[in-house]
Amino acid sequence: MLVKKKKKKIYFLSLFLIFSIISVFLILKSLTNNILYFKSPTEIKLSDEINFNKKIRIGGMVKKDSILIDSKEIKFIVTDFKNELIVSYKGVVPNLFSEEKGVVAEGKLKDKKFFVADRILAKHDEKYMPPELQGILKQDAK
């Protein structure tokens, strides 16, 4: 029913697509470490070789009641609810930086428990809601 030429084309196209999907998959698979924008505290704990001189990004939740601010620096604990990492940072944090919110820090590891950041980014979650619903703004204002 199908003309021979068309059959050939369909074969060619599906082979081509399968081949390219597999190759893209393999490329992405081998690059996973570079594609990950940040590492979680657990990934840091589990990794064997860590270059302490190389800049990396770590991310997770800011632990509740863990933010300490003094005149020189701000210290807080990043957690992924399994492992924790202490982060110290000198500078201005983004507006959305707060407890129990996502955060990404760029900097160097001192050891597996202590991270010195030179840039802080706030990670927004996927929830959008009006302030009345949350009542958070009122609590913050006190």
Added chain:
Amino acid sequence: MINLISPSKIFKWIERLMNFINSIFFVVLIIGLTFALLISPPDYLQGDSVRIMYVHVPSAWISLASFTCIAILSILTFLLKIKNLNLISKSVAPLGLLFTFLAIVTGSLWGKPTWGTWWAWDARLTSMVVLLMFYVMYILSLKLIKDEDKANQVSALIAIVGLINIPIIKFSVDWWSTLHQPQSINILNGSSSIHSSMLFPLILMLLVLLLYCALIFLMKYKTEIIRIKKKNVKRL
């Protein structure tokens, strides 16, 4: 069947459709903007910068949808050689490019006050740039290659290869850790983590942008048909 979608028959339908869209577009636009900018509440965390989402999210959806559309049409053209499909994908491409660009720019504007940076090379943002490059390559191949058959073939191939990027964009936030937040609206199980007072303006703005797309698409499609008709006359 093929006669039904033949360019000459569809000509008067384009006119009618364009008139209809023209008559309702500005009404829907004003309603959409009123909801997005005035009636909808600010976000509990982001404040008023949440309003950027009402353009950003529909733009991103449209950019993905139109590339998928171009790629599927390209596969069909590759197999069936229907000229009309080519004209359709040719007319969709500039819109896709525009909305990819819009999604990236609005995202960047939103990122500065929210994340604290204009740009981050995370998986979602990078794959969107790749999509932008595929659009540029697709359009350039149509414009630069003089031989029409060859141009159609090359552009179709670019679109088919670019199709692989679409699921990567979609699932990048699930597969890898990214700065970009995961999806808020799950169409499959109908759940959404966007409050209904913000979801409604979002859908309204999607409607506005879709109407705009339809209008520009019809104009472009009409031009392409006219161009083909002219060519045939010259050949006679």
